[in-house]
Amino acid sequence: xxxxxxxQEFQEKIDSGITIEPxxxxxxxxxxxxxRMMSQHAHSEVVGMLPEGNWITRAPSLRRKMILLSKxxxxxxxxxxxxxxxxTLGTTREKVIDDLLExxxxxxxxxxxxxxxWADVMVIGWxxxxxxxxxxxxxxxxxxxxxxxxxxxxxxEESFHKKQGYEMVATMAQGTPEQQEMVQDAVNRWWWPTMxxxxxxxxxxxxxxxxxxxxxxxxxxxxxxxxxVDRHVEEAKAVGIEIPDPELEFNEETGHYxxxxxxxxxxxxxxxxxxxxNRERMKAKREAHENGEWVREAAEEYARKQKLSKEKAS
Amino acid sequence: MSNSKESNYDTQWPxxxxxxxxRDGKPHEHAGSLHAPDAEKALENARDVxxxxxxxxxxxxxxxEDITASTPEDQGPFFDPANDxxxxxxxxxxxxxxxxxxx
Ligand SMILES: [Fe+2]
Ligand SMILES: [Fe+2]
Numbered sequence: 003x004x005x006x007x008x009x010q011e012f013q014e015k016i017d018s019g020i021t022i023e024p025x026x027x028x029x030x031x032x033x034x035x036x037x038r039m040m041s042q043h044a045h046s047e048v049v050g051m052l053p054e055g056n057w058i059t060r061a062p063s064l065r066r067k068m069i070l071l072s073k074x075x076x077x078x079x080x081x082x083x084x085x086x087x088x089x090t091l092g093t094t095r096e097k098v099i100d101d102l103l104e105x106x107x108x109x110x111x112x113x114x115x116x117x118x119x120w121a122d123v124m125v126i127g128w129x130x131x132x133x134x135x136x137x138x139x140x141x142x143x144x145x146x147x148x149x150x151x152x153x154x155x156x157x158x159e160e161s162f163h164k165k166q167g168y169e170m171v172a173t174m175a176q177g178t179p180e181q182q183e184m185v186q187d188a189v190n191r192w193w194w195p196t197m198x199x200x201x202x203x204x205x206x207x208x209x210x211x212x213x214x215x216x217x218x219x220x221x222x223x224x225x226x227x228x229x230x231v232d233r234h235v236e237e238a239k240a241v242g243i244e245i246p247d248p249e250l251e252f253n254e255e256t257g258h259y260x261x262x263x264x265x266x267x268x269x270x271x272x273x274x275x276x277x278x279x280n281r282e283r284m285k286a287k288r289e290a291h292e293n294g295e296w297v298r299e300a301a302e303e304y305a306r307k308q309k310l311s312k313e314k315a316s
Numbered sequence: 317m318s319n320s321k322e323s324n325y326d327t328q329w330p331x332x333x334x335x336x337x338x339r340d341g342k343p344h345e346h347a348g349s350l351h352a353p354d355a356e357k358a359l360e361n362a363r364d365v366x367x368x369x370x371x372x373x374x375x376x377x378x379x380x381e382d383i384t385a386s387t388p389e390d391q392g393p394f395f396d397p398a399n400d401x402x403x404x405x406x407x408x409x410x411x412x413x414x415x416x417x418x419x
Binding site for chain 2 (some may be wrong): 075082083090094148155304
């Protein structure tokens with residue numbers, strides 16, 4: 003079979019809903035696009051621990067502290083599911099981590115914003131995990147088997163993340179005037195960065211059409227953003243939170259909310275590394291990597307010696 | 317970069333495949349993979365990564381390089397022997413009706 007026939011057969015498999023598995027033939031670009039997308043997703047889970055981790059020691063109660071610890075641990079797990087799934091495509095853990103630390107790989111820009119108050123932790127759970135769920139529910143149907151299976155696992159865990167956040171937002175929105183102001187302020191700061199999580203408009207998103215053709219994604223960035231808005235505007239209303247968008251309005255004709263334009267200059271600026279926390283996040287990741295080096299080496303050396311003494315004994 | 321090495325490449329430990337048994341009486345199922353320096357650590361990591369919510373009552377770990385798998389290319393020929401044996405299915409048979417009904 004020549005390349006073109008293989009391509010065609012591959013596309014037919016995708017179109018008829020057959021899952022692609024690691025050892026199946028796949029176009030080189032399918033492979034490289036997936037490695038890019040999945041490792042980026044894994045990095046986002048891992049870097050995403052930092053903004054929330056910032057508040058673990060200052061959680062307002064033991065209950066909230068246990069919940070936050072558990073959520074952050076889940077995010078570590080999500081990163082690990084995704085790194086493993088990425089490795090099935092033929093890359094290595096060493097390589098993808100190196101790409102992150104060298105600044106060659108990206109992670110979601112949302113984590114380049116600071117968490118200034120406890121209310122930020124609440125709003126991240128509600129909005130950021132809420133946005134993640136919309137994206138990940140789609141990816142759970144992705145054409146690449148290991149990616150889709152990792153996503154199914156992740157989706158099961160995400161709903162707790164969102165619910166605990168929304169519960170706190172609801173509680174604080176009924177609190178003292180200061181508390182109400184605090185939660186509204188956090189929503190004001192996180193709304194637009196969360197809207198940006200879905201990426202550029204469809205016309206400015208060159209990868210989108212290809213990923214949809216290959217069944218990696220099934221919805222465009224703008225479609226996903228719209229479902230995020232529709233869902234979260236209702237949730238905001240239910241607890242008396244205001245969405246910081248003067249153009250937000252329900253459109254009777256479409257049955258969806260119309261909304262204002264994202265500040266794309268800000269978006270690209272953060273993507274390029276100039277967000278408020280880009281440097282800080284990368285520094286934390288590099289330090290964690292360097293400080294963990296002796297642990298990785300020692301554990302490997304211990305394993306080697308154990309194996310050796312076992313061999314001698316037998 | 318401040319790192320004295322040319323790159324951050326270092327060991328991330330060998331790769332292991334994890335199989336979890338969801339409930340007593342159920343078969344083990346592939347859950348995913350992870351990195352660990354040895355089998356003992358692999359089991360602990362598997363518990364923390366793949367069983368944070370009682371997803372398993374038992375876990376197997378095996379080093380990925382020790383697994384031999386059939387390849388998609390020989391999917392056809394390799395499984396061929398099962399292709400022409402319809403008599404292995406109950407549908408192949410046509411017993412008298414009375415017997416059929418009672419079963
Ligand atoms: Fe996550
Ligand atoms: Fe989450």
